[in-house]
Amino acid sequence: MPRSLSFLVFLLVACVLSLLLSLSLGSLPIPLETLFSLIASDSQSLYYNVVVDLRLPRALSAMLVGAELALAGCLMQVLLRNPLADPYVLGVSGGASVGALIAMMFGFAGWQVSGSALLGAIINMVLVFGLAHGRGSWSPSRLLLTGVVIASGWGAVISFLLSISHDTGLRGMLFWLMGDLSNSDLPGWDALIASVCLLVALALARPLNLLVRGELQARALGVSPYPLQMTLYFLASLLTAMAVTRSGNIGFIGLVVPHILRQLIGSDHRVLIPASVLAGAMLLMLADTFARTALSPQQLPVGVITAMIGVPLFLYVLQRRSRSGVL
Amino acid sequence: MPTTLHSVLLSKPRSFQRLIRISVHCFICCLLLLTSVDSAVAEITVTDDIGSRVQLQQPTRRIISLAPHATEMLFSAGAGDQLVGVVSYSDYPEQAKTLPRVGGYRQLDLEAIIALQPDLVVGWHSGNSKESIERLKSLGVAVYLTEPKTLEQIASNLERLGKLTGTETIANSAALNFRTRLQSLQETYQGRSAVRVFYQVWNQPLMTINRNHLINHLIELCGGVNVFADIDAIAPTISRESVLAMNPEAIVASGMGEARPEWLDDWRSWPGLEAVRSNHLFFVPPDLLQRQTVRVMDGAEQLCQHLQTVRP
Amino acid sequence: MSLLTTAQLQVNMGERILCSDLDLDMKPGQVWGLLGGNGSGKTTLLHTLAGLRDSKYGSVALFGQPMASLKNRERAKKLGVLLQDDQVSFPSTVLESVLMGRHPHLAPWCWESAEDRAIAQQALRQVELLAMQDRQIDELSGGERQRLKIATLMVQSPTVWLLDEPTNHLDLNHRIQLLSLLVAKVKEQQGCLMMSLHDLQLASRFCDNLVMMFPDGSTEQGSQQSLLQPERLTRLYQYPIQRIETEAGAVFIPQ
Numbered sequence: 100m101p102r103s104l105s106f107l108v109f110l111l112v113a114c115v116l117s118l119l120l121s122l123s124l125g126s127l128p129i130p131l132e133t134l135f136s137l138i139a140s141d142s143q144s145l146y147y148n149v150v151v152d153l154r155l156p157r158a159l160s161a162m163l164v165g166a167e168l169a170l171a172g173c174l175m176q177v178l179l180r181n182p183l184a185d186p187y188v189l190g191v192s193g194g195a196s197v198g199a200l201i202a203m204m205f206g207f208a209g210w211q212v213s214g215s216a217l218l219g220a221i222i223n224m225v226l227v228f229g230l231a232h233g234r235g236s237w238s239p240s241r242l243l244l245t246g247v248v249i250a251s252g253w254g255a256v257i258s259f260l261l262s263i264s265h266d267t268g269l270r271g272m273l274f275w276l277m278g279d280l281s282n283s284d285l286p287g288w289d290a291l292i293a294s295v296c297l298l299v300a301l302a303l304a305r306p307l308n309l310l311v312r313g314e315l316q317a318r319a320l321g322v323s324p325y326p327l328q329m330t331l332y333f334l335a336s337l338l339t340a341m342a343v344t345r346s347g348n349i350g351f352i353g354l355v356v357p358h359i360l361r362q363l364i365g366s367d368h369r370v371l372i373p374a375s376v377l378a379g380a381m382l383l384m385l386a387d388t389f390a391r392t393a394l395s396p397q398q399l400p401v402g403v404i405t406a407m408i409g410v411p412l413f414l415y416v417l418q419r420r421s422r423s424g425v426l
Numbered sequence: 427m428p429t430t431l432h433s434v435l436l437s438k439p440r441s442f443q444r445l446i447r448i449s450v451h452c453f454i455c456c457l458l459l460l461t462s463v464d465s466a467v468a469e470i471t472v473t474d475d476i477g478s479r480v481q482l483q484q485p486t487r488r489i490i491s492l493a494p495h496a497t498e499m500l501f502s503a504g505a506g507d508q509l510v511g512v513v514s515y516s517d518y519p520e521q522a523k524t525l526p527r528v529g530g531y532r533q534l535d536l537e538a539i540i541a542l543q544p545d546l547v548v549g550w551h552s553g554n555s556k557e558s559i560e561r562l563k564s565l566g567v568a569v570y571l572t573e574p575k576t577l578e579q580i581a582s583n584l585e586r587l588g589k590l591t592g593t594e595t596i597a598n599s600a601a602l603n604f605r606t607r608l609q610s611l612q613e614t615y616q617g618r619s620a621v622r623v624f625y626q627v628w629n630q631p632l633m634t635i636n637r638n639h640l641i642n643h644l645i646e647l648c649g650g651v652n653v654f655a656d657i658d659a660i661a662p663t664i665s666r667e668s669v670l671a672m673n674p675e676a677i678v679a680s681g682m683g684e685a686r687p688e689w690l691d692d693w694r695s696w697p698g699l700e701a702v703r704s705n706h707l708f709f710v711p712p713d714l715l716q717r718q719t720v721r722v723m724d725g726a727e728q729l730c731q732h733l734q735t736v737r738p
Numbered sequence: 739m740s741l742l743t744t745a746q747l748q749v750n751m752g753e754r755i756l757c758s759d760l761d762l763d764m765k766p767g768q769v770w771g772l773l774g775g776n777g778s779g780k781t782t783l784l785h786t787l788a789g790l791r792d793s794k795y796g797s798v799a800l801f802g803q804p805m806a807s808l809k810n811r812e813r814a815k816k817l818g819v820l821l822q823d824d825q826v827s828f829p830s831t832v833l834e835s836v837l838m839g840r841h842p843h844l845a846p847w848c849w850e851s852a853e854d855r856a857i858a859q860q861a862l863r864q865v866e867l868l869a870m871q872d873r874q875i876d877e878l879s880g881g882e883r884q885r886l887k888i889a890t891l892m893v894q895s896p897t898v899w900l901l902d903e904p905t906n907h908l909d910l911n912h913r914i915q916l917l918s919l920l921v922a923k924v925k926e927q928q929g930c931l932m933m934s935l936h937d938l939q940l941a942s943r944f945c946d947n948l949v950m951m952f953p954d955g956s957t958e959q960g961s962q963q964s965l966l967q968p969e970r971l972t973r974l975y976q977y978p979i980q981r982i983e984t985e986a987g988a989v990f991i992p993q
Contacts, residue, residue, distance in 0.1 A: 126668035145670060145698040152695070153667050180827045208630060208688075262533065265515070274631040274663070281665060282630055302846060309838055313825040318790050320894065321814030321842035366828040369849070396668030397657060398631065 103370040110377035114162070117381045121158040121388040122150055126395045160283030161387040161401075162380035164342045165352050167293050169379025170300060171338035172353030173372060177307050178331040179239045182361070185354035186339040189246030193253025194223025195343040200260045200272050209282075212275075213344045220340030223249065228332065237328065278349035278402035280387050289341045296334050297376060303327065304368040311366065349402045351409035352379050362416045382408065472586040475573040476551050482568060485592025486546040490539055493531050493550035496572050497522050498719040499580075500548060503587040504596025511542045518713065518721075534558045539567075546570060546590060574718040577643055581605050584720070600720060607723045608647070611730055615649040621736045623650040624669055624701070626679035627716075629689045631663040641715055644722060648730035650676070670696060676736050677701045678729065680712035708732040740765055740802070741930045742787060742817070742898050747796035749783050756782055757957045760796070762949070764898070767925050770932040771941040771962065774951030775975055780934040781822060781902050783951070787932070788819040788900050800898065814842035818896030820887055820904055820933075826876055832886060833871040836862055839893030861889040864919060866912075880907035888916055892923070899924060901933035905940065913937075917944050938979075938990040942966055950974050966990070 123134050127149050137147055171186035179188070186192070198219025202212045231237065231245040261272060306327055309317040314324040342349070356379045360371055386404040393399060470482040490511040491497040497516035500509055506521060511528040526542065529535035531553045539547065544567060549559055551573040563569050570590065574580045581601040588597020623645050627633040635641050637655040645652050653672040654664065669677075677699075679689045690707040693699060701707060710732070714725030740763050748758040756779025764770060774780050785791040787798055789805045798805040800817055818839075839861075840854045850858075862868040865885040870878070878886065884907045891899065899920065905913045921944050924931045932949075935941045941948065941962060948965045950958045952974055958965065966988065971979040978993040 125671075126665055127671040145673075148696060148698050149667055149670055153670070176828075180825065182827060270628055270633065271630050279631060281632065305841060305844070305846070308830075308834075309841060311825075311828050312838070313821075313823070315785075315790055315821055316824065318810060319788065319814065319819045319821060320838060321811040323810045361828055365834060366830050367834055391665050391667070396654065396662075396664045396671070397659065398663040398665050 103364060103367070103374075106364055107370065107373055107377065110374055110381070114377050114381045114384075117384050117388075118158055118162070121161075121384050122154050124388055124392050125149065125154060126392075156285040157280055157283050157387065157391075158384055159286050160280050160345060161384040163286045163290055163293060164280070164346045164349060165356075165379040165381070165383025166297075166376040167338040167342040167379075168349065168353040168383070169356040169375040170293075170297060170372065171335045171342065172379075173357035173368070173375045174300060174307075174331050174335040174338075175353070176357055177311055177368070178328060178335060179243050180311060180313070181239065181243065182358060183354070184243070185350075186335060186342070187348070187350070187353070188243065188250065189227050189336070190223045190250030190253055191220050191336050191339040192343045192348045193250045193257065194226075195220040195340060196276060196348060197253055197256050197260070198222075199275055199347070200257060200264075203268055203272055203275070204260065204264055206268075216344045217340055220336070220343060223253070224333070224336040224340070237325070242332075274400065275347040277400035278347040278405075280346050280401055281391070281398060283345060286345075289345060293338060293341060296338055297372070299330065300334060300372050301369070303330065304372055307331075307368040308366065346401075349383065349405055351402075351405045352383050355405075355409035355413045356382060359413060359416045470590060472570070472589050474570045474586070475579065475583070476571050478569075478571065480546075480568055480570045480590065482546065482590060486590055488542065488544045489546045489548060489591065490528060490542060490544040491516065491548045492528075492534060492554050493548075493572065494518075495574070495717045495719050496548040496550060497525075498717065498721070499572070499583055500587060500591070502597075502600045502720050503584045503591060504593035504600070505587065505591035508591055510544060511539065518717075518719075536561060540565060548572060548587070572718075575638065575640060577604075577608055577640070577647070577722070580718055580720065580722065581608075604720050604723060607727075611647055611723075611726055615647065615730055615734075618649040618734075619737055621648075621650045621733045622653050622672070622675045623733065624653050624672065624674035624677045626677060626681070626689060627661060628681055629679075629692070632666055632669070633661055633663050636660055636662065640718055640722065644715065644726045644729055645678075645733075647726055648733045650729075650733050670699060673700050675700050675704075676706040676708060676733060678708045678710060678732065680710055680715055704736075706732075706736050741800070742932075743799045743802075744787070745797050745799075747786070747793055747798065749779055749786050750794060751779065751782055755955050757951055757955060758795070760949075760957055762787075762959070764930040764932065766928040766930060768930045769921050769924060769944055769946050770930070771945035771948045772932055772934040772951070773938075773941060773948055773974060774934075775953060778951040778953060780951060783949075784819065784900050784902050784932070784934060788817060789813050790819070811842050814894070814896075816896055817898040817900065818891045818894045820891050820899075820901040822902045822906065824883065824887060830875055831871070832862070832867060832873050832875060832878070833858060835875050835886060836867075836871075836890050836893055839890040839895075842894065857895075858889075858893050861892040864892065865889045865916065881909060881912065884908055885912065885916065888920070892920075897927065897929040899929060899931040899933075901931065903936070904933050905935065905937060913940065938966065938971070939987075942988050942990075 123129055123131050129146055129150065133146060134150065137150055168186050175184045175186055175188065176182055195216040199212050199216035202215035227246050227249055231242040261269065264272060306322040309320050309322045310324060310327060317324045357371065357375045360374050360378060364370055364374060383405065386408055387401045390399040390401040390404045470485065472480050474480055486508055488510045489500060489505060489508045491500055491509060492513050494516045497509065497512045498518050500506060501519050501522065509525055512522055512525045514527055514530045516522045528538045531550060532555065534554065536558060539562065547562055547567050547569045549569055549571045551571040559569055572583055574583055581604045584597045584601040588594040625634055625641055625645065627635055634654045636657045636659060637652065638660050642652045642655060653674050677690065677693055681689060687709050690709060693702055693707060696702055710725050710728050714721050714728065742764040744760050744762040747760040749756045772780050782791065786793050789798065800808060800813060836858045837850050837854065840850055844850065859868060862871055865888055867882065867885055867889060875883065875886065888904065908916065917940060920931065945962045947959065948962050950965060950970065953976060966981065968979055968981050971990065980991045980993060982989045982991060
């Protein structure tokens with residue numbers, strides 16, 4: 100597959116260049132040549148502090164979250180056999196948000212908020228799974244309906260929490276809901292879990308190609324759809340939960356990235372999955388860099404930027420495709 | 427009063443009960459008016475912070491405050507015992523905590539406000555919803571809106587409120603006291619060398635204030651310079667990196683507890699910062715800086731003393 | 739040796755019994771036709787034979803092994819099924835699509851080799867789609883898509899072929915051509931084939947044996963000569979049908 104391989108290499112190179120760009124841009128102007136000499140420099144200097152302690156964790160967090168969301172979106176679209184599915188459609192982000200907001204209401208911050216968000220996401224996963232699974236039947240439409248209804252339930256709880264919360268806390272809550280990478284630490288355990296998820300997803304890539312043709316067709320060609328769907332559900336939910344826990348609700352990456360790539364390179368998941376991961380990582384990192392530099396020193400919510408980049412890009416690709424007669 | 431009845435009849439009453447209640451209220455008001463017709467020659471007129479004229483036939487007896495700072499100001503102006511209702515978080519002075527609540531300042535319980543039959547409502551222009559204020563006005567309630575943006579406006583608010591509530595003596599002396607302290611701070615710190623200050627409003631997201639905020643005036647009063655004064659938004663979200671780039675001489679924060687100043691401790695991981703190197707990280711209780719009341723003078727005095735330690 | 743057998747098989751749809759006590763025995767080289775009216779249960783029976791659906795009573799065996807004991811992958815190497823519906827939610831090219839047929843023959847993590855691609859292209863050539871191999875499948879017409887599905891099945895190259903209305907959307911030329919191709923392939927490889935059909939002409943032309951599913955839930959099986967008789971067909975379709983012998987074979991005419 101030389102064409103898809105070269106596409107992946109292109110994405111990888113673009114990703115590395117974006118990382119360099121992200122590290123060199125910010126409120127404090129740092130020349131590129133200084134950037135390279137920093138690694139060897141003294142850890143007390145302001146430049147070193149800014150690049151290694153501020154920009155690097157933030158850029159790597161953005162990459163991780165972008166990759167997680169794009170992969171989760173890609174898997175969710177296969178699971179629900181619906182190109183409009185995104186990682187949040189089954190309410191994982193709603194559950195996480197409720198968890199995080201409750202923690203914030205009680206005055207917690209930092210890891211307590213993240214932990215509470217993760218707990219909320221897990222509660223949602225179990226809830227949706229239990230209810231959609233019901234008495235053994237499991238269909239994409241039933242799963243989607245259950246998820247959407249529970250997600251709107253979470254939405255109501257979020258509105259309730261916001262309306263009863265104190266003014267000062269509200270700022271932090273709204274910012275969290277819009278998605279925020281400004282206080283991210285260096286990725287750790289979650290990067291490890293995400294890598295394992297990616298490996299599993301890659302191993303399942305060929306069966307996924309069959310599953311998008313329907314459960315019956317997949318079974319006819321030797322795939323057991325049920326365990327595959329369960330795995331997909333848990334992978335996608337876990338990835339989303341980790342992304343939301345790290346950064347709040349960042350929209351559009353999970354919907355737009357896999358979709359654009361499907362239009363560009365087709366739906367072979369053996370290529371689509373790594374491409375989604377790379378493109379998601381790159382897009383969110385660029386969006387975040389833009390969010391913190393465009394009106395510097397003011398910060399914009401990164402979710403606004405992903406939407407501002409994602410929507411026109413998506414419409415452009417869609418237009419181009421429909422002009423060539425597809426879709 | 428005819429306008430009140432008129433508007434009540436025109437506006438769709440949510441419940442019959444409420445209509446009755448309002449009608450009774452109007453009736454009582456009419457009675458009061460009739461009995462005081464002779465003494466109503468001397469009308470009280472003041473202009474509120476957004477330039478509206480507030481007219482009363484006589485000094486107030488029943489006041490409702492729609493903002494924590496308004497509650498505090500009314501107490502300072504000597505009208506605390508006239509307060510019959512306040513919004514949530516009206517926690518100073520101590521007596522304010524026991525007053526009946528009429529909702530949060532963003533979600534007012536209009537029914538509760540009307541039921542308390544106030545003759546004056548003191549609102550907060552940028553805090554209360556405009557629709558609620560308009561509705562109160564259309565129900566014939568006198569509304570005085572506060573929006574203290576400068577220190578001088580705090581003093582003048584006291585005087586104007588004193589005039590409305592008939593407690594001019596206490597209010598004017600409180601205003602005078604405020605102005606005296608203000609002047610004394612001005613004289614003390616005016617000529618001193620400028621201290622570059624970063625004021626942290628909030629931690630997550632990291633927020634500060636620009637030149638139009640009252641806190642900026644306090645910083646200037648103490649001879650400080652707000653490093654983010656020139657940003658357009660009044661309370662902008664900023665990056666940690668931009669604080670590093672500005673490299674302030676002092677960091678002042680309020681939001682966390684005094685016993686555990688986590689926000690300030692967070693900055694200690696940046697030893698490259700001048701403020702951190704020389705340990706110029708200051709805590710000032712939020713109520714003393716972020717509420718537009720006479721207590722900002724306490725906050726200002728604390729702030730000025732802190733900033734003074736920065737100067738060589 | 740039998741390739742696909744059933745014993746006492748009962749097929750239901752909810753509470754409704756579509757057929758019961760079915761004992762089938764498909765031997766190498768045999769081509770079977772499955773006839774019945776709409777809703778008589780042809781698709782459900784084919785899905786049960788293909789192991790895509792469990793049966794309440796009775797059993798299905800592939801190469802003598804109980805269907806239930808076979809792994810999906812093992813089954814897919816020996817048995818292929820042409821489904822009626824086909825879902826396309828995401829873009830995919832004709833070649834990518836037809837290569838899916840190789841799935842059961844490839845180990846996990848493996849990509850299709852040059853040989854697999856040659857097999858796929860050969861199949862596309864046989865169904866006259868090779869020129870369209872880089873087209874998106876949602877650009878294909880109904881008949882082209884049906885041929886693509888048949889090509890995918892040929893790429894899977896099973897021994898037991900189960901086809902659910904293979905002539906759907908196909909024009910006259912392609913019906914004859916593709917059925918001849920498939921039947922020749924099955925005979926040559928000593929496999930077996932069962933297809934549901936609505937066209938009695940095709941059934942008499944290509945099938946050795948027939949299974950008829952009557953509206954009352956009963957079934958009959960036997961050679962096509964013995965079953966394609968007017969009174970049975972009339973009972974099967976609840977409509978009078980005449981059989982006329984011609985030099986080119988029997989012709990069936992509804993009155």
